[in-house]
Amino acid sequence: MSKLVKVLKPGEFEKETYFLTDDEKFNLIPKLRESGNALYNASDYEKACEKYGQVLQFFDELMIKEKPNDVEWKKLDEQRRPILLNFVQCKLKLGEYYSAIEHATTILNSDSTNSKALYRRAKAHVGAWNIKEAKEDFETLLKVDPSLNALVKQELNLLAQAEQEKNKQDKSNLTRLFST
Incomplete structure (x- = not known):
């Protein structure tokens, strides 16, 4: 015996994404982006990431049908960058x-002077404790903008302080290790 779960009126049914045409995907992008922005502003970063993802x-599926670096591909890539920046954030x-780091690098591969991507990748390198790479990105950012x-000098000072603190902690740990 089958059971009716829910009746949907015309227009309420949402197609699975793999059934969408390229035009439908392209037309859904602004709506999904706004939804991601609203979730980000509500500090729901996990769900915002899902929307941006x-x-x-959709952009990947549209771009794969174009020849890399052709006019249409470049247009799509330019439209994709702000969403990638939001995703990175x-x-x-x-x-x-x-x-x-990976997604900021994707942006920088096609726009090496994107200051937001450089800044966010530098911050990600700091978070991953890739000190050399973080410094390189911050110094490149100084040249670009x-x-x-x-801001960059402040970030570099914070990084230097964190390095000193870590060195002190490491020294303390080694001293404790060898004194027992």
């Missing part, structure tokens, strides 16, 4: 530093 999947908030001088 879905948008990025969510990953930073969630402490998923290596994912943040000198107006961020005060």
Whole structure:
């Protein structure tokens, strides 16, 4: 015996994403992005990441049908970057530093002077304790956007303090280890 679970009116049914046409995917992107932004603003970074991830999947599916670096592909890539930046910011908030690094690098591969991507990748390197890479990104950021001088100097000072603190802690741990 089968049971009726729910009756949907026309327009209430949501197609599975793999049934969507390219046009439907493209038209859904702004709605999903806004939903991701609202979730981010509500500090629900996990769900915001899911929305942004879905948008990025749509872009990947649309871009794979284009020849890399052709006009259409470049247009899609430019439209994808702000969503990738939002995705990277969510990953930073969630402490998923290596994912943040990977996605910021994707942006930088096509736009090496994107200051937001450089800053966020630098912050992710700090979180992952990749000190050398973090310093390199911060110094590149200074060259790309000198107006961020005060912010970058502050970040580099915080990084230097964290390094000193870690060195003290390591020294203390070694001293304790060898004194017993």
